[in-house]
Amino acid sequence: MIQNLVYSKMQHQNLVLSILGLGMVMLAVFSLSIGAFSIPFSNAISILLQQLGIVSGSYTVQETNVLLQIRFPRVLLAMLVGGGLGISGAALQGLFRNPLVEPGLIGVSSGGALFAVVFIVFGASFPWITGLFGSFSLPLFAFVGGLINVLLVYKMANYGGKTDISLLILAGVALTALSSALIGLAIFYADEAAIRNFTFWSLGDVGGANWNKVKIAFLLILAPSCWIMLQYRNLNALALGENEAFHMGVNVQKVKYIVLFMSALVVGVGVSMTGTIGFVGLIVPHLIRLSFGADHRLVLSGAFLLGACLLTGADLLARTLVMPAEMPIGIITAIIGSPFFIWLIINVKKIRT
């Protein structure tokens, strides 16, 4: 009886994950063919297959170049960053036991952005950093910034094993405001060549994607995300409270540090490549929980897949709505996300049950 129950639940979860995964792949292929330069669907698939050594159909050199050099890395980057934001949102909500937590709200993203800007502006004065870490310097710097903020927020909002929601949000607001001000200051002192623009860091943009960034993102977003996914049992236990999780044999401190460090890494690396993109980490875990239940086995992996879908979709809108110009992607996610956040605040009592 119980075996059947658990078995059917897992079957259901696997089905949901498969559908989300399939949706993500279809959206990606769709996204590859649409844009300022339109590539027919069949040609897009032919070009991808050709990369795998399967020759079929006909396409132009121009189509190949646009697809492989511009659009494909862009879609992959959007998927990785969106997935990373989704899963870190889900994991942080689980850790703080609070549905209002989001990497953007508690200052992780802004901390990452601040350190990224600082590195871009002042990094040239410290050539040994670049000498040591190469092209990983910027993402790693952003990770440190995100980590500092998440640890500060955690320390400020936490006492006696409980997280105070108002303190958490206030600390997040304060740190975000401070980080934004410092970003503004750094940009004020920077020359035009050192930094692109303020919009990038406050509203995000996936347009700067290239294969080098995608490689780093695969390593520093996908791998930590997988590590977070493995924590699903522990996060389930933590949903009851830190003490209860300890009683059941969970090493709470260890889980806390894994989730905080890995989330900061995932978000920091994402921010260093695409700027701060808000609300993905907030909406995505909720949509999964509301539709399919709160078991973190599903919520974590599902949040990654749905986050990837959401950001790919948002990027598609960002570059097609005002063609041939592009909109910052953060505008799209904020337009979807802000009303959702307001709805969440109004209904927070129902969700907290």
Place this chain on the structure above:
Amino acid sequence: MLEAKNIHFCINNKPIVDQVSIHLKPGEMTVLLGPNGAGKSTLFRLLSGELLCKQGMVRYNGISISGLKPKELAHLRAVMPQHSTMTFPFQAIEVVMLGLVLSKKKYPSNTVEEVMKATHTWELKNQLYGNLSGGEKQRVQLARVLCQIWDIKSFPRYLLLDEPTSSMDIAQQHHILEIIGQLKHRNIGILAILHDLNLAANYADNAVLLKNGTVIKQGPIRKVMTAENLQRNFDYPIHVETDGPAAPIYVSSLPPNKKSSYTTNFKFA
């Protein structure tokens, strides 16, 4: 055996638990009684490993608690705290299965079903935990805790309960304490904080009376739960009646301005 030796715990230099020594034998049930603020919950948390004492030591089967990892400790004891809240929409059965979070088995054994049927929570299994009533939540939490130590093991284990039946109706209280009592046959020692003195007197084997952080009396239930000891512990007139060493114990108290028809030797201090 679970033993605490001379344990001491201060908050802001004020001793909450002061030089307490108690021991819990497998196969016996001990109740921890005392007025509000006596230090019951702090002592409970020291025993469960949630708090570490600065002086004295807590030992599980001879091993010091500071040398046990959370996982090892979870195999030796299960804990039910007073209040547990659930942030996310988990179903009752998912909450109960959390008790097995340590076992890496893909499918849980029949433990979950057995425990949920025993605690009358099986019919609630698909409901959201947040929508349950207080008593139902408590039964679900207890089921979760029992799952952790339900399977029979060769070594002695312990069950720590902080007011496990406080939100339940009288029938459920008896039913649940009966189940808890049966765990004694599984080589499990039980420690419960109870506020209902009648339940304590009739289910437990031993009692510990705690006041201002110190133990004022401990031992077999019939020796400890006398009118005199309880009155001293709670600073209130309490009557204890029994018709013999095997007969049930009745504990009662009256509003301060009502005279009892029983004779009592209690004098207000």
